[in-house]
Amino acid sequence: MELLKNKVLQEGKVLSGKVLKVDSFLNHQMDPVLMKEVGREFTRRFDGERITKVLTIESSGIAPGIMTALELNVPMIFARKQKSLTLREDIFVEKVFSFTKQETNEITVSRKFIQPGERVLIVDDFLANGEAAFGLARIVEQAGAEVAGIGIVIEKAFQPGRRVLKEAGYRVESLVRIGSLEDGQVTFAEDGE
Amino acid sequence: MELLKNKVLQEGKVLSGKVLKVDSFLNHQMDPVLMKEVGREFTRRFDGERITKVLTIESSGIAPGIMTALELNVPMIFARKQKSLTLREDIFVEKVFSFTKQETNEITVSRKFIQPGERVLIVDDFLANGEAAFGLARIVEQAGAEVAGIGIVIEKAFQPGRRVLKEAGYRVESLVRIGSLEDGQVTFAEDGE
Numbered sequence: 001m002e003l004l005k006n007k008v009l010q011e012g013k014v015l016s017g018k019v020l021k022v023d024s025f026l027n028h029q030m031d032p033v034l035m036k037e038v039g040r041e042f043t044r045r046f047d048g049e050r051i052t053k054v055l056t057i058e059s060s061g062i063a064p065g066i067m068t069a070l071e072l073n074v075p076m077i078f079a080r081k082q083k084s085l086t087l088r089e090d091i092f093v094e095k096v097f098s099f100t101k102q103e104t105n106e107i108t109v110s111r112k113f114i115q116p117g118e119r120v121l122i123v124d125d126f127l128a129n130g131e132a133a134f135g136l137a138r139i140v141e142q143a144g145a146e147v148a149g150i151g152i153v154i155e156k157a158f159q160p161g162r163r164v165l166k167e168a169g170y171r172v173e174s175l176v177r178i179g180s181l182e183d184g185q186v187t188f189a190e191d192g193e
Numbered sequence: 194m195e196l197l198k199n200k201v202l203q204e205g206k207v208l209s210g211k212v213l214k215v216d217s218f219l220n221h222q223m224d225p226v227l228m229k230e231v232g233r234e235f236t237r238r239f240d241g242e243r244i245t246k247v248l249t250i251e252s253s254g255i256a257p258g259i260m261t262a263l264e265l266n267v268p269m270i271f272a273r274k275q276k277s278l279t280l281r282e283d284i285f286v287e288k289v290f291s292f293t294k295q296e297t298n299e300i301t302v303s304r305k306f307i308q309p310g311e312r313v314l315i316v317d318d319f320l321a322n323g324e325a326a327f328g329l330a331r332i333v334e335q336a337g338a339e340v341a342g343i344g345i346v347i348e349k350a351f352q353p354g355r356r357v358l359k360e361a362g363y364r365v366e367s368l369v370r371i372g373s374l375e376d377g378q379v380t381f382a383e384d385g386e
Binding site for chain 2: 023024025028029030031032033035036058059062063066067069070073074075076077078080109110113
């Protein structure tokens with residue numbers, strides 16, 4: 001997605017060989033026109049997948065998630081992150097480890113919002129190790145629903161997230177794939193597999 | 194806003210005399226078409242205010258915030274909530290007390306995203322005691338910018354938020370005003386003052 005590549009080149013800040021800061025348009029300040037285009041592009045890529053719901057995770061997934069849900073004309077759910085939790089029967093819970101923050105969070109979704117047989121599109125802002133996307137996928141499957149696909153705004157292709165998710169059988173579509181952040185430079189990876 | 198009133202009546206759950214649960218369309222699952230209408234309505238109400246930026250707070254403010262920013266064609270920022278924080282020079286910080294959760298959070302915004310002279314529209318999902326909106330307003334003023342107005346999706350008019358914000362000189366526009374949640378029933382308050 002050219003618009004997004006240009007934004008990454010113009011405004012992304014390479015903080016290390018692994019960390020790209022995009023807080024001017026995706027993670028803190030958000031560009032609503034870009035988010036709308038992100039929603040359109042996911043809708044185009046997952047055309048024909050009969051999606052009934054979009055699932056994302058707070059907080060940075062919500063804007064691309066709601067724009068995708070608007071284009072698809074289906075509801076969106078955002079999973080909540082919590083440090084720890086009293087067990088409750090009315091929610092799905094999965095543990096998700098964050099390599100960046102070196103901590104485990106519990107992510108939760110109310111059982112009433114995902115029904116058996118639904119086809120759920122998972123949307124997230126970043127893909128690195130795939131832990132968050134995997135946690136969301138496990139929640140969809142706990143509900144007896146199907147993962148229609150995983151839509152990622154920015155993939156760090158030099159980390160194992162895509163491989164791990166594909167090996168588990170999920171279709172992953174990333175709008176921008178970063179091949180490397182070495183020497184303070186963003187290099188894009190080829191699209192696709 | 195009739196569409197929103199109907200949604201509150203059909204799907205809102207009164208949990209107590211003070212708590213209305215709207216997790217099927219605003220706080221957990223979100224209705225994107227409704228959020229788009231919310232954005233349009235705020236844009237209509239704040240027409241002529243020369244707004245340069247929308248400011249909201251994670252997580253439930255993000256969807257109404259981004260839709261409003263899209264209609265206004267300006268960037269959106271979401272403030273982050275944290276339990277406690279090491280002081281940093283590059284961020285604005287305000288303390289916000291939550292009566293619901295009986296805890297104080299620090300809310301933060303990067304200094305680089307609000308410039309002196311900007312006109313900022315604050316958007317949030319709920320107004321009760323006004324603590325969050327006030328914290329966001331203080332951040333705007335720390336930046337040397339102006340609060341163009343405060344747009345609230347659902348106001349609990351039986352709590353003091355609106356009065357407190359108006360006494361401080363802010364313009365408050367709520368799309369739905371709840372007058373009472375007594376006896377498990379939603380009663381709407383009149384629009385306006």
